[in-house]
Amino acid sequence: MQALDRKLLRDFKRLWRQALAIAMVLACGVSILLTALGMYTALSDTRATYYERNRFADIFVTVQRAPERLIGELAEIEGVWAVEARTVGDTVLDVPGNARSVTGRILSLPIDGEPRLNVPILKTGRLPAPTSTNEVMVNANFAIANDFILGDHFFANLNGQKRQLTITGTAQSPEFIYTIGPGALMPDNETYGIIWMPQPAVAAAFDMTGAFNDVSLKLTTGALRADVIDAVDRLLDPYGSLGAYGRDLHLSDSFIDAEIKQLRNMASILPPIFFGISAFLVSMVMGRIIALERSQIGLLKAVGYSDLEICLHYLMLAGLIAVVGIGIGWFAGSWLARLLAWQYAQYFDFPFLIFRTSLWVYAASGVAALLTTTLGAAQAAIKAARLAPAIAMQPPAPPQFKRSLIDQTMAAMRLSQPTIMILRSLIRWPVRSALTMLGLALAVSTIVSPSFFDYALDKIVDSAFYESNRQDAMLVMAHDMPQSVLSTAAALPAVLQTEGQQFHPVILRNGIHEKRTSIQASQPGADLSRVINSDGMAVDVPPGGVVLTERLAAHLEVGIGDAVDAEFLGGRQETNTLTVTGTIAQYFGLGAYMDLNYVNGLLRQSPRISLVNVSLDDAELLALHAELKDIPNLVGIVMMTDTRRSFSETIEQSIGVMNLVYIIIGLLITIGVTYNGARIQLSERSRELASLRILGFTRAEVSYILIGETLLLALLAQPLGWWIGAQIAKAMANSFSSDLYNMPVVLHPAIFAKASFFVLLASFSSVMLVRRRLDKQNLVSVMKVRE
Amino acid sequence: MSEPIFRTQGVTKVYQTGAVKVFALAGVDLELFAGEMTVLLGPSGSGKSTLLNILGGLDHATSGRVWFRNTELTDMPDRGLTRYRRDHVGFVFQFYNLVPSLTARENVQLVTDVSPNPMPAEEALAQVGLADRMDHFPSEMSGGEQQRVAIARAIAKRPEILLCDEPTGALDSTTGVQVLEVLQDINERFGTTTVIITHNAEIQRMAHRVIQFQDGKISNVSTNDERLAPAEIVW
Numbered sequence A: 001m002q003a004l005d006r007k008l009l010r011d012f013k014r015l016w017r018q019a020l021a022i023a024m025v026l027a028c029g030v031s032i033l034l035t036a037l038g039m040y041t042a043l044s045d046t047r048a049t050y051y052e053r054n055r056f057a058d059i060f061v062t063v064q065r066a067p068e069r070l071i072g073e074l075a076e077i078e079g080v081w082a083v084e085a086r087t088v089g090d091t092v093l094d095v096p097g098n099a100r101s102v103t104g105r106i107l108s109l110p111i112d113g114e115p116r117l118n119v120p121i122l123k124t125g126r127l128p129a130p131t132s133t134n135e136v137m138v139n140a141n142f143a144i145a146n147d148f149i150l151g152d153h154f155f156a157n158l159n160g161q162k163r164q165l166t167i168t169g170t171a172q173s174p175e176f177i178y179t180i181g182p183g184a185l186m187p188d189n190e191t192y193g194i195i196w197m198p199q200p201a202v203a204a205a206f207d208m209t210g211a212f213n214d215v216s217l218k219l220t221t222g223a224l225r226a227d228v229i230d231a232v233d234r235l236l237d238p239y240g241s242l243g244a245y246g247r248d249l250h251l252s253d254s255f256i257d258a259e260i261k262q263l264r265n266m267a268s269i270l271p272p273i274f275f276g277i278s279a280f281l282v283s284m285v286m287g288r289i290i291a292l293e294r295s296q297i298g299l300l301k302a303v304g305y306s307d308l309e310i311c312l313h314y315l316m317l318a319g320l321i322a323v324v325g326i327g328i329g330w331f332a333g334s335w336l337a338r339l340l341a342w343q344y345a346q347y348f349d350f351p352f353l354i355f356r357t358s359l360w361v362y363a364a365s366g367v368a369a370l371l372t373t374t375l376g377a378a379q380a381a382i383k384a385a386r387l388a389p390a391i392a393m394q395p396p397a398p399p400q401f402k403r404s405l406i407d408q409t410m411a412a413m414r415l416s417q418p419t420i421m422i423l424r425s426l427i428r429w430p431v432r433s434a435l436t437m438l439g440l441a442l443a444v445s446t447i448v449s450p451s452f453f454d455y456a457l458d459k460i461v462d463s464a465f466y467e468s469n470r471q472d473a474m475l476v477m478a479h480d481m482p483q484s485v486l487s488t489a490a491a492l493p494a495v496l497q498t499e500g501q502q503f504h505p506v507i508l509r510n511g512i513h514e515k516r517t518s519i520q521a522s523q524p525g526a527d528l529s530r531v532i533n534s535d536g537m538a539v540d541v542p543p544g545g546v547v548l549t550e551r552l553a554a555h556l557e558v559g560i561g562d563a564v565d566a567e568f569l570g571g572r573q574e575t576n577t578l579t580v581t582g583t584i585a586q587y588f589g590l591g592a593y594m595d596l597n598y599v600n601g602l603l604r605q606s607p608r609i610s611l612v613n614v615s616l617d618d619a620e621l622l623a624l625h626a627e628l629k630d631i632p633n634l635v636g637i638v639m640m641t642d643t644r645r646s647f648s649e650t651i652e653q654s655i656g657v658m659n660l661v662y663i664i665i666g667l668l669i670t671i672g673v674t675y676n677g678a679r680i681q682l683s684e685r686s687r688e689l690a691s692l693r694i695l696g697f698t699r700a701e702v703s704y705i706l707i708g709e710t711l712l713l714a715l716l717a718q719p720l721g722w723w724i725g726a727q728i729a730k731a732m733a734n735s736f737s738s739d740l741y742n743m744p745v746v747l748h749p750a751i752f753a754k755a756s757f758f759v760l761l762a763s764f765s766s767v768m769l770v771r772r773r774l775d776k777q778n779l780v781s782v783m784k785v786r787e
Numbered sequence B: 001m002s003e004p005i006f007r008t009q010g011v012t013k014v015y016q017t018g019a020v021k022v023f024a025l026a027g028v029d030l031e032l033f034a035g036e037m038t039v040l041l042g043p044s045g046s047g048k049s050t051l052l053n054i055l056g057g058l059d060h061a062t063s064g065r066v067w068f069r070n071t072e073l074t075d076m077p078d079r080g081l082t083r084y085r086r087d088h089v090g091f092v093f094q095f096y097n098l099v100p101s102l103t104a105r106e107n108v109q110l111v112t113d114v115s116p117n118p119m120p121a122e123e124a125l126a127q128v129g130l131a132d133r134m135d136h137f138p139s140e141m142s143g144g145e146q147q148r149v150a151i152a153r154a155i156a157k158r159p160e161i162l163l164c165d166e167p168t169g170a171l172d173s174t175t176g177v178q179v180l181e182v183l184q185d186i187n188e189r190f191g192t193t194t195v196i197i198t199h200n201a202e203i204q205r206m207a208h209r210v211i212q213f214q215d216g217k218i219s220n221v222s223t224n225d226e227r228l229a230p231a232e233i234v235w
Helices: A004-012 A016-053 A070-076 A141-145 A199-203 A225-240 A253-293 A296-301 A307-347 A359-386 A405-412 A415-429 A430-468 A483-488 A549-556 A598-601 A617-627 A640-694 A700-738 A749-776 A779-784 B048-055 B076-087 B102-111 B121-126 B143-155 B173-190 B201-206
Strands: A059-067 A079-084 A088-094 A102-109 A122-125 A135-139 A153-157 A162-174 A194-200 A211-219 A473-482 A495-510 A514-523 A544-550 A565-566 A573-586 A594-595 A606-617 A634-639 B004-017 B020-033 B037-041 B063-068 B089-092 B161-167 B195-196 B209-213 B217-223
Touching: A004 A016, A004 A307, A004 B102, A016 A079, A016 A253, A016 A307, A016 A634, A016 A640, A016 B089, A059 A225, A070 A079, A070 A211, A079 A102, A088 A211, A102 A153, A102 A199, A102 A634, A135 A141, A141 A194, A153 A617, A162 A194, A194 A199, A211 A225, A211 B173, A253 A296, A253 A307, A253 A359, A253 A430, A253 A640, A253 A700, A253 A779, A296 A307, A296 A359, A296 B076, A296 B089, A307 A359, A307 B048, A405 A415, A415 A430, A415 A640, A415 A700, A415 B004, A430 A483, A430 A700, A430 A749, A483 A495, A483 A549, A483 A606, A495 B217, A514 A549, A514 A598, A544 A565, A549 A573, A594 A598, A606 A617, A606 B004, A634 A640, A640 A700, A640 A749, A640 B201, A700 B048, A779 B063, B020 B048, B020 B195, B020 B217, B037 B048, B037 B173, B037 B201, B037 B217, B048 B063, B076 B089, B102 B121, B102 B217, B121 B143, B121 B173, B143 B161, B161 B173, B173 B195, B195 B201
Parallel strands: A088 A634, A102 A194, A135 A162, A514 A594, A544 A573, B037 B195, B037 B209, B089 B161, B161 B195
Antiparallel strands: A059 A211, A079 A211, A088 A102, A088 A153, A122 A162, A135 A194, A153 A162, A473 A606, A473 A634, A495 A514, A495 A565, A495 A606, A544 A594, A565 A573, B004 B020, B004 B063, B209 B217
């Protein structure tokens, strides 16, 4: 090993604390890049492979009832590669041992073997016998959640008859990677299951013999999706089609898609911040090292080392920091990615996970980190290389301080000399002071930005469950029912209050803007499910009007008083023009609200409802569940208390982990910035501070100068940090918001206080660590050292 | 008289500090000969160190010309000067300029790593009487020992010229004498042209020639017919 390399290693060993502080910040960037990119590729690859292997369809459509002869016509549409027509229906299940009522989605299996599209993967057992009327296959998660083993039975309400079904197998399907029941907000495998049954049995149960009500189509390569959708709609509209749609609107796929987009955002927003801070820290530390090693540089040049060799020597020192950062980052990133993969496995039902963080992800994060430190060290290294040897051997000229207006102000304020020293140093190196402040502000913002989720969640729960949806449960009907069903429901045990609602799938249009959503129609004065305006007041939608969620209104570019066309996809499939009478902030979905009586008139139908909201007496819940399992035409019951609980629990758990991770990251940045800043200050000022001690200043007075500068910058950084944090929070909320959720930004003062507390505490602790070195300094030897 | 190893012609060096021009060298004509030991004497700011830096290829003259043997150093680019220093020149400084993170042996290896025909670091250290201190770090050595490491480092490349800027400036008399003895020994054994800058007028008595500086110019050149051994020098 060459002597210069030994110097490199020993310098690195001597600087290990500073190097580690920087390496940790760098490691944050590397690990987040690795995690986000790793999970991004893992999720995308897994999804793509799963879809490909199991022939997940490209286009989906639900109809009321279409004759089987149309299947051939669908297959002949140009661009269609395969058609899978089947019967799908929801029903209430009675699962022995499960007191709650369970909703099952029944899918028909072709009699001649497995489906051509959306092919389920058999996990255990076998497919039901094609001619059997009571054998079923269920999704594996449903079986696990309910402790089913092969051969177990449960009951289903099929066409008014309660039938015993036997489980012959369990499966997973690309259609149900994210399985969410009607009206539910989170997956709940205990109360929602997918059930595959042979086609004849399903057709008989849902009165669909010779017909189908659900079609999936796969396209040939290069086919134009929009054209096929138009052709499918033309063919199926007379049969009560709700309109064909692509994968982008498929519920399960859009949840995965939202997740993949978030990972991509995470990979592109966060790592650059960490790399930026690391570059700044490296540049600050290298600048100081080169100032300290001035005479050594001169010597190296005097003995014949070239500019390039010297430049490389210092770049390699920065490179070593990068190597440590990359090592820690790779380790932490691989671990984090696994943790995240495990979390995903809870929500997403993949039969396999292609988790091979590709080498290029490791390489890319490593190269990014190396580039960062190289860029950070470049200026200092070039300066070292350019240093003329004769000048390098001489002590550097003292830094130039100039009198300015600020000095006059300081004099007028009669500040103490130590305070003046602090302020002058800040002014003398404004770029360094500003960058230090920015670094600390970013640390504050790192803690501020994700903290809003906690409060946003409270607001969402408050708004969704206590203000808008105050019902204890929703009874979902198989199809629209006469209003008399309300009195049937009122007679059920535990039911205290009933209200009916209608749901209509629609496409809302304004010029070129359109959105597929559903209109929710309620009686005026409804108390259980209410439309709440921005003032927190319940409003009734006037006849002829429609109230839209703000996100939907923004998408359609309409405001209050504007007209919007509503194409009702069910029934007569008419298009009506409605007036937007209000917009509301709502956090789930893209809702639109109308007056129930007006809708009945508009659609020229007798009064009917598709859902019953009820309030319940908890004492009689068990009796209610027992009874519900026997009610025909009821396809599901959504217990709002369960929904609320599982929503809060799930989100709180992941938010808790996320907040902790961000606090750690914020602390690492703070330590990286303040520890290095204070070390450099100490190094620059050691003579000055020793002189003051010799002059009779106490340790505390001298420490004040060291601690004061760092803490002053930390204090000044707070408001900036709050502001940046608020902006990042808004960006994050935006990136989390989709057609499925709308994330509000709630910036409670406690968020800012918490962030400032952590950052100031970490700054103080870091600078106190450096202060200990000040205490240990030997005054005489410091004074003897040639600068 | 042996052949001249250095020749300068009207060398000036001007430092510009703000609006003030400082003439560090104001026209120096000089010849230094192979194998001779020369002492440059003069008060602070008289231009000795500036001249040494120019001769050693650490700095450029503002005007005038400088030759090393038949090679002109005057307008040599940095790359050429680096090569020149690497191959021909050894430096000894007042403050030793050792790399604190390297041991004595490794400090010498800094030079042997990049020189074309070096002596082993151990040999160089043995030459200065530090054979048993090779694995010590600078902080574990006395000032005299550190300066001897610096000399070992300078001679390890077998330089033709040894340029010493106040080599005893930071040392007490006993250690100073030890260092001077090493320098003289090197000069005599290897025939290395040695230039020593000093404030200490007594040291001139061990040189072949003494060149005195005043205000950036040579004020006097004298030759010692009888040289003193370092041990005889009264500090």
